[in-house]
Amino acid sequence: MSKFPYDPANFPKVTLVNRLAEEKSPYLLQHAPNPVHWQPWDEATFALARRSNRPVFLSIGYATCHWCHVMERESFEDDEVAALLNAGFIPVKVDREERPDIDQTYMTVCQMMTGQGGWPLTLVLTPEKEPFFAATYLPRESRPGQPGLIYLLQRIAEAWRGDESGIRHSAGQLCQALADIRDPKREAQPLNDAPLRRALDEYRRDYDADWGGFGAAPKFPAPHNLSLLVRLARRFDHPEATAMVLHTLRAIRQGGVYDQLGYGLHRYAVDRQWHIPHFEKMLYDQATFILAAVEAYQATGAEDLLATARDTAAYLLAELVDDLGAFHCGEDADSEGAEGTYYLWRNEEIEAILGREDAVLFFAAYGLEGEKGLREGMVLRQALPFEALATSPKLDLATLTARLDQARRQLLAVRQKRVRPFRDDKILVAWNGLAIAALARLGAVTGDIELIQAARRAAVFIGTHLRRSDGRLLRRWRENQAAIPGFLEDYAFFAWGRLELFLADFREKDLDDALTLTKEMLKLFDDGQGGLFDEASDAEEILDRSCNPMDGALPSGSSVAAANLLRLGRLLERRDLEARGETLLKKGMAEFVKHPRAYAQQLCALDLALSPPLEIVLAASSESSEVRSMLDAVRRRFLPEGFLLLHSPDTDEGTKRIPFLGGKTAKDGEARAYLCRDRSCRAPVVGLQAFQILLDEIDS
Structure with a gap:
């Protein structure tokens, strides 16, 4: 084993064991067998760090994260790495999905220090939680241009023992810089459509006219961008914006980034053409994709987009729904130790299953795409519209569609016998709120009562199992345990779901619940300056409370809260609520104009605020x-x-x-x-x- 360049005996003796087996998070439980003596994020862990005066090695990820698995296999299952971590640090694991407050705080630090972010997120903190080192994935051994984890652990531990005061001083300066960035003091500005016009210009500039979407690879579907574009097309009577939405949604649906057999959206495409996906499937991506597809259908009447929304909902109800009615977080990219194995095919495999005649037809409709790295097979994508293949009376569109659907079902049945990707089965209120909103909206538009009932079962589950006796909303449920006080996004997203349920079948209890959640939200998260903190007044403070209205992979809690307040205020003729929503938007106007695409969901709310009721x-x-x-x-x-x-x-x-x-x-x-x-x-x-x-x- 590599030797420390200092004597580890200088560290106070600490008895550590891996404590993650006591946790409920699937991600933390994945790391319970590691030789690293992982600790959960709790006061006992930081009391131990202070008592032993050791830096905290913080690793943040989630259960379906491909590169988190890679780093675990390379480093956290390795005895040498474990020995270094256990000797010189207090190692802490955090599930970013359970604790978005911790993740957001230290992701901002990582972006400040390195200019980038992602998962796994790797930091080293003082025992007072102040960061002084940040990175994302780190290989075990150093590579050209990238130091390895073993080297860094040795250098950081040596520096802590040799210059602790200097490190603490630098960490304090970094925390002050973080506080300046996250300062919620923003001057309110009048609402106007300048950010909306600027957003439309940016979408037009970055639009990929060949393949849909925006920018180069990798490409993320980012459905809330498409929801905004539909509104911009309507507001400014802009057919080009409508065309961008239709092209992008169809390119995604027909590409390898969409599961052509079992349905559902993969996380993103690694290529410009939407062909090769990063294979994990997340609940929130499905929900926002359904909403974007439904709204695009409403705006254009394009029935294929409504079918896309239905297919995606079918995936939710087939693969992510819990027996008790709520929805699980998502599915992994990996199975059998490699990414995408569950989803890949070889030509000869398909032909053996379907027979020669149907295989030829299937290959004509669904192309196979591969690249270096997908050694076990290739990805299915829709190569041609079915209409293009229905060229004879003998093979009319109805007959063709039926044969291709039968072939899809045959292949899906075979695929389901493979080793499935891991499913993260914890239930998060915020993500379920998005799913409830999406299913209720789709059910209302299609008249499909079963979709509305599915949304209601999830809402009832949350109302029953994720409320404390004092009414406080909790964030996570797994194995009969609800835990973690809810964050802004939990309150805002769940209130959105209840409001969409009310508008789907007009049950007044849903409206009452949406209003109650919104009132509680305003009480718990008010920042005293017209904005909303992401963490409640009764929550653990991680360095400081954050106020981040920027939309990322998910809409921000603030953006959904603004829309909820506007809608409830207008519906109930409560000018106080509507004005509160307007104030949230006014506080962000300066940033909306500078970076409109970073605030897509906020701009959806702005479009609502500027529209007559x-x-x-x-x-x-x-x-x-x-x-x-x-x-x-x-x-x-x-x-x-x-x-x-x-x-x-x-x-x-x-x-x-x-x-x-x-x-x-x-x-x-x-x-x-x-x-x-x-x-x-x-x-x-x-x-x-x-x-x-x-x-x-x-x-x-």
Whole structure:
């Protein structure tokens, strides 16, 4: 074993054991067998670090992270690395999905120090949690241009013993710089459409006209960018923006980045063409992709996009749903020790399963793509639209589609017998909130009650199992244990889900719950300056409380909170809530203009704030077939600033919560439709045909 360039006996003696077997996080449990004496992030761990005066080696990742697995195999399962870590450090493991506060804090540090970020995230801290070294993945041994973990551990431990005071001073300066970056003091500016115009210009500039998406490889789907683009196309009457959305969604759906057999979106494509994916599948990507596809369908009427949303929802309900109704976090990229093994195919394998004739047809529809590194096979992608292959009466489109779907099912059945990727089965409130919102929206647009019921089962699970006795929302549930006080994104995303459920089937309890969550959110996360902290006032403070409205792989909690406040304020005629949402946006206007694409979900909320309110009420004594047709006529249109409500005049309960329902009644048993724009109402109309004409006037 390599020797320390100092005497490890100089360290105070500490008895350590790997404590991760006591945890619930699948990621932490993956590292429980390591020879590294991993500790969880808790006060006992840092008390030990202070008592022994050892630096803390902090490793942050998640259970489905490919490079986290690589670093584990290379280093954390290695006895020499373990000996160095155990002798000179207090090693700490954190699941970034359980603790976004820790992850966000130290990811910002890593980006400050190195100009980049990612997982696994590697830091070294003082016993007071102040960072002084940051990196991402590190190889075991040094490579040209990249020091190895063994070398770094030796150098860092030596430096700590030789110049602890200097290191502490530098760490303190770094923490001050971090505090300056995260200072929530921002001057409020009036709301205007300048960030929206700037965003449209940037999307046009970076758009890949050949393959869809934006920029070069690697390409992330980033569905909330597409949701924003749909709004920009509508606001500025910009057909080019609509075309960008359609092209990108179709390129993703037809590419290897989308699972052509079992459905669902992989994390990103490593190439410009969307052909070769990084294979992990995350719940939040599926949810935001469904929302983007549904909105693009509403804006264009493109039925294939609605089918894409349905397919993605089918993946959620087949592979990520828990027996109790909520949704798991995602699936790994790796199986059998390599990335993508579960998803890859060889030509001869497909031919043996399908037979020669159907294989030829399948290969014509679905190409196979590979590259160096995918040694075990190639990725399926849709090479040609099915319509292009239906060239004879003998092989009409319906027959072709049925044969190809049968071939897909045959291959899927064979694939399901392979060793599956690991599934991270913990349940997170925030990510479930996104899934609930997506399924409720899709169910409302399609009239598929089963999707709405699936969303409701998840919402009931969270309300039942992830609330403390005092009402405090908790973040994570696994193996009958709920833990970790919820963060801003948990409250905001779950409130969004409850609001979408209300708009899907008009149950007033959903509206009540959305409002209650929002009120609790404002109490727990208010920063005193018009913004919202990401961590609550009762949470552990990691260096300081953060206020980060920037949208990343997920929308930020602040962006969804702003939209929730605007929508609830308008729906309930609560000007205080609407004004609070506007203030959140006003505080960010300067940054929105500078970096609009970094705030895509925030700009969706800004688009809402700048749009005149729209309320559509169907007053009906019963939900007849005509009423259902009238509901569908609205829901299949893209009206992001609008509310559609079904009101039964037999009760006045709804008018107590939603004042603009007052006085809106049916006529002689027939449904009567009311449309109010910018708080000015048109004369009511009766019947589907008159209602369609009224809706057409909105879009004209």
